[in-house]
Amino acid sequence: MEKASKSLISNLKKQKRENRFLLFLDNVKIIKDAIKNKTINPLFVFTIDENIDIEFKNKYLVDNKTIEQLSDVRTPQGVLCVAEYIPYIVNKPTNNFLVLDNVQDPGNVGTLIRTAKASGFNEVYLLNCASVTNPKVVRSSVGAIFTTKLYELDRQEFINFQKEWKNTLLKTDMNGENIFTFKPDNEILGIVIGNEGNGVSNEISSICSKSIKIPMIEGIESLNASVSGSIIMYEINKNRLI
Numbered sequence: 657m658e659k660a661s662k663s664l665i666s667n668l669k670k671q672k673r674e675n676r677f678l679l680f681l682d683n684v685k686i687i688k689d690a691i692k693n694k695t696i697n698p699l700f701v702f703t704i705d706e707n708i709d710i711e712f713k714n715k716y717l718v719d720n721k722t723i724e725q726l727s728d729v730r731t732p733q734g735v736l737c738v739a740e741y742i743p744y745i746v747n748k749p750t751n752n753f754l755v756l757d758n759v760q761d762p763g764n765v766g767t768l769i770r771t772a773k774a775s776g777f778n779e780v781y782l783l784n785c786a787s788v789t790n791p792k793v794v795r796s797s798v799g800a801i802f803t804t805k806l807y808e809l810d811r812q813e814f815i816n817f818q819k820e821w822k823n824t825l826l827k828t829d830m831n832g833e834n835i836f837t838f839k840p841d842n843e844i845l846g847i848v849i850g851n852e853g854n855g856v857s858n859e860i861s862s863i864c865s866k867s868i869k870i871p872m873i874e875g876i877e878s879l880n881a882s883v884s885g886s887i888i889m890y891e892i893n894k895n896r897l898i
Contacts, residue, residue, distance in 0.1 A: 669725065682729055685799065687735065689802050690739050693803065700738045702716050702737075703716075704719065729795075747805075755860070765785055766794065777847070824843055825864040826846065828847075831869070835868045870888065
């Protein structure tokens with residue numbers, strides 16, 4: 657296995673700062689998923705072990721310090737894949753879908769993407785959210801960003817699309833209908849999860865048909881965005897998962 661040149665590593669360090677569509681993946685399972693997926697363009701694999709079980713032609717041997725410099729975790733696994741993320745072109749949803757309205761915590765974004773995939777919500781619309789290429793989003797999604805259709809756009813773009821699509825949107829709100837007694841029709845539904853501190857924005861609220869809530873005992877105002885979103889998605893799609 658060939659050793660990586662200093663100029664290549666230097667250029668990638670610069671790209672890491674400047675190119676938001678460049679992914680630096682430092683988990684073996686996620687790397688294997690990324691290489692298999694057509695929405696990702698793998699460029700290089702760097703490793704400290706020339707016998708590593710990853711099938712890819714552009715593999716380079718580096719020292720552990722180089723891995724640490726390119727990785728975003730304190731204790732990387734001794735392997736790193738550099739890949740270009742290829743964004744999806746926005747399309748009309750084909751089934752129940754998730755809308756994240758200004759969700760800023762990358763851990764919440766990644767967890768919601770992962771849960772969306774697991775509960776049958778295969779399309780996620782991210783409106784002014786933490787970027788899907790954020791390292792924390794990638795890690796908390798555990799590779800689900802490579803198997804889920806993710807559309808990054810701003811609120812007005814989404815509103816314009818919805819005027820054409822006319823999907824039913826359900827926003828999460830403490831004054832909404834109990835999700836456990838809510839009976840969805842057979843139409844395609846969009847579940848809207850709002851910002852961690854401010855909830856669903858006024859702009860997106862104005863195009864939502866209904867409000868839903870998770871009932872809670874007194875004294876608890878709300879749940880974490882990823883927790884509430886996960887409960888609602890599983891409840892909406894439960895009959896499809898049994």
